[in-house]
Amino acid sequence: DTGVSQNPRHKITKRGQNVTFRCDPISEHNRLYWYRQTLGQGPEFLTYFQNEAQLEKSRLLSDRFSAERPKGSFSTLEIQRTEQGDSAMYLCASSLEGLAGAANEKLFFGSGTQLSVL
Amino acid sequence: TQLLEQSPQFLSIQEGENLTVYCNSSSVFSSLQWYRQEPGEGPVLLVTVVTGGEVKKLKRLTFQFGDARKDSSLHITAAQTGDTGLYLCAGLRGSNYQLIWGAGTKLIIKP
Numbered sequence: 001d002t003g004v005s006q007n008p009r010h011k012i013t014k015r016g017q018n019v020t021f022r023c024d025p026i027s028e029h030n031r032l033y034w035y036r037q038t039l040g041q042g043p044e045f046l047t048y049f050q051n052e053a054q055l056e057k058s059r060l061l062s063d064r065f066s067a068e069r070p071k072g073s074f075s076t077l078e079i080q081r082t083e084q085g086d087s088a089m090y091l092c093a094s095s096l097e098g099l100a101g102a103a104n105e106k107l108f109f110g111s112g113t114q115l116s117v118l
Numbered sequence: 119t120q121l122l123e124q125s126p127q128f129l130s131i132q133e134g135e136n137l138t139v140y141c142n143s144s145s146v147f148s149s150l151q152w153y154r155q156e157p158g159e160g161p162v163l164l165v166t167v168v169t170g171g172e173v174k175k176l177k178r179l180t181f182q183f184g185d186a187r188k189d190s191s192l193h194i195t196a197a198q199t200g201d202t203g204l205y206l207c208a209g210l211r212g213s214n215y216q217l218i219w220g221a222g223t224k225l226i227i228k229p
Contacts, residue, residue, distance in 0.1 A: 004160070031215070042122075042206050042219030043161065056216065091160050105215065107151075109160025 004110035006092050012116045013082055020078045021113045025094030032075050033107065034067055035091040043091055049075060050097070082117045089114050121145060122207055122220035130226040134196055139223040141207035142189040148210050150190045151217070152181055155204040197227045 005024040013019050025032050030051050035043035046065065048056045051072040064082075069075040079086055093107040123142045131137055141150065149168045153161035165174050167183035167190060174181045178201075180193040194201055204224050208217040 040221065042208070042221050043217075044219070045216050048215060093160070106163055106166070107217070109162070111159050114158070 004092055004094050004108050006090075006110035006113050008113055009111065010114045010116075012118065014118050015084060016081055018078065018080045019082055019115065020076055021090055021092075021115075023075045023077070023092030023094075023110060025074070025092070026096075026108055027073075029094035029096045029108070030072070031095045031097055031105075032069055033093040033095075034075070034077050035093065037089045037091055037112070038087075046077070046090075079115075082115075084117045087115055087117045121218050122209055124205075124207060124220035124223050126223060127221070128224045128226075130228065131197060132228050133199055136193070136195050137197055137225070138191055138193045139205055139225070140189065140191050141209075141220055143209065144188065145209075145211060146187050147218075148187070150183055150187075150207060150209045152190070152192055153206040153208065155206060155222070161206055197225075199227045199229050201225060202227050 004026060007022045011019055032049045034046040036046055037043045045058050046061055047067045049069040052069050064080045067077045089112040091109055091112045093109045095105050095107050121143055125140045149166055151166045152164045154164055155161040165176055165181045167174060167181055170185045170187045172183045178195045182191050190207060202225060204222045206220060206222045208219045210217060
């Protein structure tokens with residue numbers, strides 16, 4: 001298993017354009033998370049899937065952001081009409097639901113997609 | 119205002135020295151995790167602490183969860199250049215799966 005894979009690693013776009021990122025989680029993991037991280041800050045939660053169901057979405061997330069996980073495997077995050085404030089590292093993480101409960105859940109992160117909006 | 123405050127924000131010390139970084143909150147957490155992140159990479163989980171007062175050791179790293187489960191510390195003994203990185207703490211409240219993150223401590227170990 002090669003871990004969580006994210007593509008592309010880097011994306012430069014002009015303001016107003018749409019962008020889409022892909023995340024391939026660890027194959028047996030049923031939970032998938034998207035986070036955003038800016039310089040000097042910890043990751044900020046965006047959304048969370050259990051299998052193909054999107055169970056939670058941050059209230060801070062604009063309607064320009066949408067995420068899917070159509071077959072409960074890979075996921076895509078789309079940002080429409082990008083703004084300069086969207087520039088950040090977008091991180092994907094996956095985990096396996098366990099009997100030990102949320103407290104012992106282990107998240108495995110990908111290397112992220114660094115987005116720069118000009 | 120950060121729900122989890124990490125201190126110091128930045129620490130630069132010589133190889134071989136000891137150090138402690140802190141993760142503090144006024145809220146109670148059901149568990150707390152420590153991650154290390156290198157530039158251009160995602161965070162990597164180091165440890166999860168669940169029980170108040172719990173101490174876990176990972177080679178030269180010692181993690182402690184406060185008795186009241188509101189704070190945690192990470193102590194590194196005889197730091198090495200390979201310990202350089204951003205150390206992040208993240209906590210879970212109740213059974214909610216949404217982690218709350220601190221802003222991190224950027225650690226640089228000089229040879």
